[in-house]
Amino acid sequence: MSSVEFRKELFADERQDDLKQIGRPAIRQDIRGHVTGRTAYYDDHLFERLLHMRCARSPHHHARIRSVDTSEAARMPGVQRIVLAKDVPNNLNTLLSLINFGKDDEPLIAGTKVSYRGEAVAAVIAETELQARQAAAAIRVDWEVLPHVLDVEEALKPDAPQVNAVYPDNTFDYEPYDHVKLRFGDVHKGFAAADEIVEATYQMSPIEQAPMETCGAIAVPETADRILCHTGTQALFFSLGTTAKLLDMPSSRLHFVGGTVGGGFGGKVDSITEPMAVLGAVLTGRPVKFQWDREEEMQVGAPRGAERWVIRDGVMRDGRIVARSFTGYFDSGAYTRLSSYAGTKGVGHLPGPYSIPNVAANVFCIFTNRTPATAMRGFGITGVDFAIECHMDRVAERVGIDPISLRILNAYRDGDMKAHRRTAKNTALVECCQVVADKAGWRLSAEDRAASSLTGTTAERQAIPETALDEEGRIGERRAGRVTGTAPTERSTGRLPAGTRGRDHAAIPVQRPDMEILSERVGHRMPDPAEAGGAPPLAAAAPARPTPPAASPPPARPASASPPPASPPHAAPAPPPAPPRQPEPAQPAHRSEPTAPTAPARGGHDPAPPAQPKPYEPDKPFSRGVNRPGVSRFLTGRRR
Amino acid sequence: MTLHSGRGFACINYPIGMNLGGDPAQALVHSTPDGKFMVTLSAIDLGQGMKSVTRQIAAEALGVPIDDVYVDTADSDTGPHDMGSFASRGTHRVGNAVIRAASEARAHMMEAAAEELEVSPADLDTDGAGNIHVKGAPTRRITVAETAIAAQFKQGRTLSGRGIFLIEPSGVDPDTGEMSPVTCFAHAALIIDLTVDDETGEVEVTKINSAYEVGRALNSRLVEQQLIGGAWMGVSHALYETTEPYYPDRREGPLDFNAYLMPGPGEIVPHDIAILERPAPDAPFGGKGPGEMCANPVLPAIANAVYNAVGVRIDALPITPEKILRGILAQGGARPQGQRG
Numbered sequence: 001m002s003s004v005e006f007r008k009e010l011f012a013d014e015r016q017d018d019l020k021q022i023g024r025p026a027i028r029q030d031i032r033g034h035v036t037g038r039t040a041y042y043d044d045h046l047f048e049r050l051l052h053m054r055c056a057r058s059p060h061h062h063a064r065i066r067s068v069d070t071s072e073a074a075r076m077p078g079v080q081r082i083v084l085a086k087d088v089p090n091n092l093n094t095l096l097s098l099i100n101f102g103k104d105d106e107p108l109i110a111g112t113k114v115s116y117r118g119e120a121v122a123a124v125i126a127e128t129e130l131q132a133r134q135a136a137a138a139i140r141v142d143w144e145v146l147p148h149v150l151d152v153e154e155a156l157k158p159d160a161p162q163v164n165a166v167y168p169d170n171t172f173d174y175e176p177y178d179h180v181k182l183r184f185g186d187v188h189k190g191f192a193a194a195d196e197i198v199e200a201t202y203q204m205s206p207i208e209q210a211p212m213e214t215c216g217a218i219a220v221p222e223t224a225d226r227i228l229c230h231t232g233t234q235a236l237f238f239s240l241g242t243t244a245k246l247l248d249m250p251s252s253r254l255h256f257v258g259g260t261v262g263g264g265f266g267g268k269v270d271s272i273t274e275p276m277a278v279l280g281a282v283l284t285g286r287p288v289k290f291q292w293d294r295e296e297e298m299q300v301g302a303p304r305g306a307e308r309w310v311i312r313d314g315v316m317r318d319g320r321i322v323a324r325s326f327t328g329y330f331d332s333g334a335y336t337r338l339s340s341y342a343g344t345k346g347v348g349h350l351p352g353p354y355s356i357p358n359v360a361a362n363v364f365c366i367f368t369n370r371t372p373a374t375a376m377r378g379f380g381i382t383g384v385d386f387a388i389e390c391h392m393d394r395v396a397e398r399v400g401i402d403p404i405s406l407r408i409l410n411a412y413r414d415g416d417m418k419a420h421r422r423t424a425k426n427t428a429l430v431e432c433c434q435v436v437a438d439k440a441g442w443r444l445s446a447e448d449r450a451a452s453s454l455t456g457t458t459a460e461r462q463a464i465p466e467t468a469l470d471e472e473g474r475i476g477e478r479r480a481g482r483v484t485g486t487a488p489t490e491r492s493t494g495r496l497p498a499g500t501r502g503r504d505h506a507a508i509p510v511q512r513p514d515m516e517i518l519s520e521r522v523g524h525r526m527p528d529p530a531e532a533g534g535a536p537p538l539a540a541a542a543p544a545r546p547t548p549p550a551a552s553p554p555p556a557r558p559a560s561a562s563p564p565p566a567s568p569p570h571a572a573p574a575p576p577p578a579p580p581r582q583p584e585p586a587q588p589a590h591r592s593e594p595t596a597p598t599a600p601a602r603g604g605h606d607p608a609p610p611a612q613p614k615p616y617e618p619d620k621p622f623s624r625g626v627n628r629p630g631v632s633r634f635l636t637g638r639r640r
Numbered sequence: 641m642t643l644h645s646g647r648g649f650a651c652i653n654y655p656i657g658m659n660l661g662g663d664p665a666q667a668l669v670h671s672t673p674d675g676k677f678m679v680t681l682s683a684i685d686l687g688q689g690m691k692s693v694t695r696q697i698a699a700e701a702l703g704v705p706i707d708d709v710y711v712d713t714a715d716s717d718t719g720p721h722d723m724g725s726f727a728s729r730g731t732h733r734v735g736n737a738v739i740r741a742a743s744e745a746r747a748h749m750m751e752a753a754a755e756e757l758e759v760s761p762a763d764l765d766t767d768g769a770g771n772i773h774v775k776g777a778p779t780r781r782i783t784v785a786e787t788a789i790a791a792q793f794k795q796g797r798t799l800s801g802r803g804i805f806l807i808e809p810s811g812v813d814p815d816t817g818e819m820s821p822v823t824c825f826a827h828a829a830l831i832i833d834l835t836v837d838d839e840t841g842e843v844e845v846t847k848i849n850s851a852y853e854v855g856r857a858l859n860s861r862l863v864e865q866q867l868i869g870g871a872w873m874g875v876s877h878a879l880y881e882t883t884e885p886y887y888p889d890r891r892e893g894p895l896d897f898n899a900y901l902m903p904g905p906g907e908i909v910p911h912d913i914a915i916l917e918r919p920a921p922d923a924p925f926g927g928k929g930p931g932e933m934c935a936n937p938v939l940p941a942i943a944n945a946v947y948n949a950v951g952v953r954i955d956a957l958p959i960t961p962e963k964i965l966r967g968i969l970a971q972g973g974a975r976p977q978g979q980r981g
Binding site for chain 2: 001002003004005006007008010011014015019020021022023024025026027028029030034061099117150151152174175176177180181182183184200201202203204205206207208210233234235236237238240254255256257258259260261262263264265266268269294295298299303306331341344345347348349352353361368370371375377378379380381382385386387388389390392393394403404407411412419420421422425426427428429431432433435436437439440441442443467469471496501502504505506507508510511512514515516517518521522523524525526527
């Protein structure tokens with residue numbers, strides 16, 4: 001059916017295969033528990049007097065809450081407590097405030113208006129899940145339905161409904177613009193010089209992370225005024241920090257336990273179930289479980305958001321792509337969650353693994369009246385890779401070149417300059433193309449077979465070109481009707497000199513020498529601090545985050561009547577503290593000589609044949625586990 | 641009806657770790673009195689093998705057998721801070737933190753053993769099987785267990801270590817998009833073979849050939865599982881999945897797995913994988929996280945193969961039979977594009 005081979009002969013001179021544990025097919029420490037059904041997940045912890053929490057949710061895409069009538073629900077059997085927005089001590093948050101990125105824009109429970117169908121407006125805590133469900137259904141809300149917007153490009157129009165009060169333009173603020181810009185070279189000059197222009201639009205659908213275990217948490221009051229929370233989170237301290245912030249309590253009062261999760265794929269970073277359960281435990285003094293059912297997981301829990309990408313390529317008849325522009329739209333749904341991060345990450349990925357001398361992008365994170373989007377496997381990258389690689393085939397067809405050959409021709413090589421102004425290293429795209437073509441019997445030309453990631457860079461490919469800049473799309477301009485276009489503009493307002501770049505950023509060195517692994521024990525060449533522009537002290541020169549800390553007040557918006565002040569012309573390298581550009585060596589210093597006959601620094605290294613996986617053999621015969629005799633299953637704290 | 645064969649290609653690279661850095665991970669390592677080692681993390685095992693790979697990394701860095709290492713994950717009272725399991729950061733960030741913690745613990749272990757053997761720590765090495773010996777004199781040795789007992793009960797010394805790994809946080813220049821996104825990239829290229837039924841619009845993926853460059857396969861079987869599972873997810877994403885079938889309209893959203901389509905056991909595709917290893921200088925033993933990137937090339941490769949089969953470009957996911965049939969209808973029939981390669 002399927003097969004795996006290790007191509008140890010490739011890059012063998014950069015690697016030693018004499019490690020003792022690394023590379024072995026060691027069996028998972030936890031697999032026996034998983035396959036015998038005895039691993040404890042968060043929901044396997046049972047507690048006496050456990051309460052269940054369920055939400056009443058909006059049936060509308062966008063509506064103002066005139067009032068919430070909980071009187072009938074409160075009288076229903078088993079109901080212990082109704083929870084409303086006013087019960088959340090600090091009812092406005094954004095996930096990435098934990099790294100000072102973005103403004104608080106999302107309530108845990110909506111109080112004044114809902115901005116997507118399924119948004120929580122109240123919660124019921126009851127003795128059983130059924131009672132909680134029935135009472136949640138009995139909550140009556142007086143809605144004033146508002147106009148809604150569901151399409152990203154519609155949401156950019158000046159008269160579009162305002163989805164999120166914190167971002168009244170329906171775009172996340174990437175100060176000072178309403179989108180992330182990438183400018184490298186002069187893309188419009190590139191288009192003018194190209195033989196062919198290839199343009200297309202690509203659309204991703206929202207999809208579900210679909211873990212077997214839905215999101216959930218159980219919170220339990222403990223002695224010493226602390227709360228224990230068993231959770232299926234993908235990010236323990238993310239969820240802990242978010243809970244502490246929303247509930248306005250010291251994080252030291254929270255004890256989170258998790259670590260064994262029934263699938264995540266990105267959908268368990270959002271940290272909604274943990275603050276809900278902990279809030280329930282605080283309000284009732286009893287253990288509370290808050291868990292999504294499958295319907296909530298699919299329609300209320302954040303999906304991978306939809307993305308729309310417009311790609312425009314300028315290509316020469318020989319297949320060289322000389323200019324590429326992107327217009328990207330991330331559909332964030334009603335709140336930011338993590339989509340703002342995806343916008344930045346996506347831009348750092350452009351123009352894909354290719355060396356293109358002129359690249360521009362405008363990427364928007366847009367608010368619409370739909371379920372907020374969040375992370376999923378490949379976040380920020382999967383969608384644009386779909387677009388880029390479909391587009392590469394379109395380009396190949398237009399110029400009449402084999403699709404793999406087109407990729408190898410344009411592939412980035414060690415030493416090439418990338419559009420985000422950092423040098424490519426440790427690349428291996430060409431080799432992947434060659435190996436897979438060989439496996440599938442896809443014939444490549446002799447030239448393509450001879451290509452290598454180690455060679456092919458040139459002084460031109462290593463250089464940063466003079467770059468056309470513009471200031472179009474400042475925050476608020478679009479809403480005011482002064483800007484309508486979304487693609488990178490042709491109206492350049494300045495030129496950035498060739499070669500302008502700041503310094504690279506790398507790992508912080510170990511705090512004590514004992515923590516550094518001996519270089520002869522690591523099996524490959526370690527990073528050279530000099531290569532990364534020196535290992536800088538943390539405090540020294542980190543450029544500021546693009547947005548101010550969440551704790552500080554949001555920056556004043558430009559007055560809508562007068563145009564924003566023009567920013568000073570670009571005279572110096574872009575990030576303020578960056579040193580002047582160092583001349584780069586013609587050949588990247590880190591590259592090993594492709595045909596070097598000299599032995600590597602550390603002894604011999606015959607490329608050992610790949611370790612053949614042995615079938616698993618238990619050291620002891622398998623026996624089915626049982627609880628201790630005479631002890632209640634429930635008293636063990638485990639269901640199984 | 642006719643079944644048209646199509647073949648499609650795609651290749652990608654993938655950034656490893658949180659974009660722009662600033663995502664620390666910590667690890668603690670300590671020995672039990674009998675020379676076993678406990679790795680304490682707050683990282684999460686989602687099924688991807690976090691516990692396994694950090695266990696191997698710790699064993700390698702300590703120089704002890706893997707059976708003598710145990711990994712505990714995700715208790716906020718005992719495990720030091722970690723940002724979480726996302727952005728392909730687990731192996732790279734947590735793995736590096738574990739190496740640092742294990743290296744410090746190893747240094748203490750070698751000092752303790754040196755005191756027992758009355759030599760200099762620099763003259764000692766581990767054999768990976770539970771012994772510490774004088775370099776060049778393998779019989780002059782002490783076991784790790786004896787070393788730990790001596791350290792604990794005689795020397796009053798802990799064999800423990802702390803590790804943190806952090807890529808310096810940085811920002812984006814708003815005018816140029818200049819940034820230091822990540823320090824490490826994985827690579828992949830993939831060829832899909834499939835058939836398209838021009839009467840029903842149905843696609844059957846018949847074969848995947850792939851080449852994945854992962855830096856170093858830290859656990860060969862876990863990498864294999866990630867790649868096979870990830871490619872399956874890519875097929876599912878390309879052909880089946882949507883929570884909003886009429887996006888941007890929100891009608892007809894699925895509420896369970898009866899309506900949310902995914903490939904079943906009958907649609908598992910034979911997949912021949914080649915693994916390439918070009919170690920990343922700052923990754924743990926060179927290993928890049930394969931977990932996210934492995935699904936990405938499948939989507940465009942399928943779209944390209946569908947075009948190759950019937951001449952219809954589907955630029956909006958998922959690639960449903962309805963979209964293919966409408967495309968075939970609009971162009972007046974299937975237009976096979978010829979054999980690839």
